[in-house]
């Protein structure tokens with residue numbers, strides 16, 4: 583891969599979500615975006631909540647998403663690195679996508695050097711300490727034994743439950759005023775987290791997160807910046823890094 587190729591970031595596509603007016607249209611639009619970047623991308627980081635719900639069993643995976651998965655496979659086969667971060671909706675991606683597509687799954691935030699700068703990447707829920715009940719659920723969802731028990735239930739029960747749960751939690755989320763008017767630096771927990779983290783890790787140049795469903799770009803210091811990817815519900819947004827410029831854009835295709 584040549585060094586001049588770019589790195590892309592996106593998150594919170596929530597494929598399959600009932601709150602998309604037309605989930606298939608969103609999938610097709612996301613595939614058009616992947617097509618539009620395939621000749622310039624060297625790596626794509628999908629920072630979580632790619633699927634609104636994903637639980638894979640040992641021999642069975644959720645139906646749907648064939649265009650998206652096919653396009654990821656094509657890009658991966660052409661030599662583009664595909665990185666998938668688990669979000670808080672698609673925690674249960676295991677070995678299927680690595681085996682089938684060659685995707686690299688990240689279950690924890692990642693510090694990585696990309697085109698000469700140091701990045702701290704995560705979905706954004708890992709460092710969300712605002713709600714105790716959220717952290718409690720997060721622990722259960724990430725627990726191996728709970729995952730095994732859940733995996734032993736028939737999908738007929740688990741999928742129905744999960745889609746209902748996702749629908750109600752997102753509906754509640756969309757009603758929060760912060761999601762409509764953007765976020766305020768002094769109360770934004772990801773900004774507080776990044777500033778605190780910089781004290782012990784001053785070499786991080788870019789913090790990039792998803793999860794918040796806002797497009798956000800904040801200088802934290804002379805050499806450090808925080809970006810939040812937006813989503814594919816209202817913004818159809820992504821981030822492009824070419825080694826010199828960092829752009830937060832909306833896809834119009």
Ligand SMILES: [Mn+2]
Pocket residue numbers: 594630631669670671705707792793794
């Ligand atoms: Mn999320």
